[in-house]
Amino acid sequence: MQTPNEAILHPRDIGLILGYRCQAGCAHCLYNCGPGWHDWMRVEDVTAALSHAKQVWGQGFQVHLTGGEPFLNFPLLLQATRIAVDLDIPAYVETNAAWCRDPDQANDRFRQLRLAGLAAVLISVSPFHQAAIPLERTLTGITAAQEVFGASQVIVYQADWLPGMARHGIEGTVPLDRYVQTFGRSQAGQRLWQGYGLISGGRAGYRLGGLVDTRPPEAFRGLSCRGELLFAPHSHLDLYGGFIPAFCGGISLGHWRELSQLVDAYRGGDISPFVAVLTEEGPFGLYQTARKAYGYQVLLDGYAGKCHLCVDLRKHLVQIGAFPEHLLPESFYHQIKDLPL
Numbered sequence: 059m060q061t062p063n064e065a066i067l068h069p070r071d072i073g074l075i076l077g078y079r080c081q082a083g084c085a086h087c088l089y090n091c092g093p094g095w096h097d098w099m100r101v102e103d104v105t106a107a108l109s110h111a112k113q114v115w116g117q118g119f120q121v122h123l124t125g126g127e128p129f130l131n132f133p134l135l136l137q138a139t140r141i142a143v144d145l146d147i148p149a150y151v152e153t154n155a156a157w158c159r160d161p162d163q164a165n166d167r168f169r170q171l172r173l174a175g176l177a178a179v180l181i182s183v184s185p186f187h188q189a190a191i192p193l194e195r196t197l198t199g200i201t202a203a204q205e206v207f208g209a210s211q212v213i214v215y216q217a218d219w220l221p222g223m224a225r226h227g228i229e230g231t232v233p234l235d236r237y238v239q240t241f242g243r244s245q246a247g248q249r250l251w252q253g254y255g256l257i258s259g260g261r262a263g264y265r266l267g268g269l270v271d272t273r274p275p276e277a278f279r280g281l282s283c284r285g286e287l288l289f290a291p292h293s294h295l296d297l298y299g300g301f302i303p304a305f306c307g308g309i310s311l312g313h314w315r316e317l318s319q320l321v322d323a324y325r326g327g328d329i330s331p332f333v334a335v336l337t338e339e340g341p342f343g344l345y346q347t348a349r350k351a352y353g354y355q356v357l358l359d360g361y362a363g364k365c366h367l368c369v370d371l372r373k374h375l376v377q378i379g380a381f382p383e384h385l386l387p388e389s390f391y392h393q394i395k396d397l398p399l
């Protein structure tokens with residue numbers, strides 16, 4: 059049986075971020091992925107990251123190969139699959155299907171992955187994706203993946219959106235503005251935020267915050283991030299060495315090359331002041347520190363959620379060079395593109 063300490067930093071589903079590059083640059087992306095990123099994980103680092111994970115967590119986890127969009131570097135994705143399979147780690151891939159222009163090519167790529175031992179495919183579906191990816195490609199990807207893996211091994215996340223998205227047409231992209239024009243700001247906001255279960259981190263708070271009632275920092279007082287930072291069942295290891303807890307894009311708890319020591323340190327209560335303030339007081343605690351010690355200026359328009367506050371604080375802290383060991387990758391903070399919807 060697991061002791062309470064063993065539950066700390068013990069994810070069951072590890073995302074291996076092969077690269078942050080993505081064609082879509084979605085408004086809701088928690089990792090600020092998009093076409094402005096160019097690096098990819100080295101093959102030896104795929105082996106190293108998964109080997110460290112295996113050494114620390116044994117059999118009790120699966121890996122999803124992800125990005126960004128991992129099919130933008132198909133040879134790497136195929137190699138990463140083989141490495142996971144060789145290490146006896148169950149693996150699936152997460153894709154936005156933007157590359158699925160040609161059904162035969164989609165079928166061929168899925169077949170190669172299946173032969174390499176990949177267990178399943180997750181295809182992302184939402185109005186945020188449709189703003190950059192014609193639904194036609196998503197549907198081509200779903201069909202090809204189901205032909206190769208079988209319907210039970212293809213997760214369409216979130217399939218409930220498909221009928222409504224199809225009503226906007228499948229051939230072109232559909233700007234999110236269309237939802238505002240059709241339903242009005244308040245209802246569009248409710249459909250998109252609650253309907254998807256949006257988290258306000260990454261660029262979501264900036265790009266989509268105009269659709270909800272925003273709040274001042276004080277509204278987030280007492281919301282600790284202990285669960286997200288220490289007990290997340292879902293975490294990521296990225297190409298730059300970051301161990302990113304939960305969906306906290308832009309935060310690294312430490313380098314996965316020292317995963318064993320890192321996990322021991324957290325389980326032993328050896329936590330840095332930056333992580334401690336978030337685990338104890340959440341972003342409101344970080345806000346108080348950032349305002350007093352680092353000259354943070356509050357956003358007068360307010361924040362769409364606690365993670366929006368957190369990202370905006372961290373964006374400021376990166377600009378002045380604070381907490382460089384945790385605010386990684388730094389490019390995350392340059393890829394927010396805080397454009398209005």
Ligand code: SF4
Nearest residue numbers: 080083084087126154
């Ligand atoms: S949410 Fe997915 S598809 Fe959209 S930009 Fe991020 S990685 Fe790309």
Ligand code: SF4
Nearest residue numbers: 283286306364365368
């Ligand atoms: S507020 Fe920050 S630390 Fe807390 S869950 Fe959101 S992104 Fe993670």
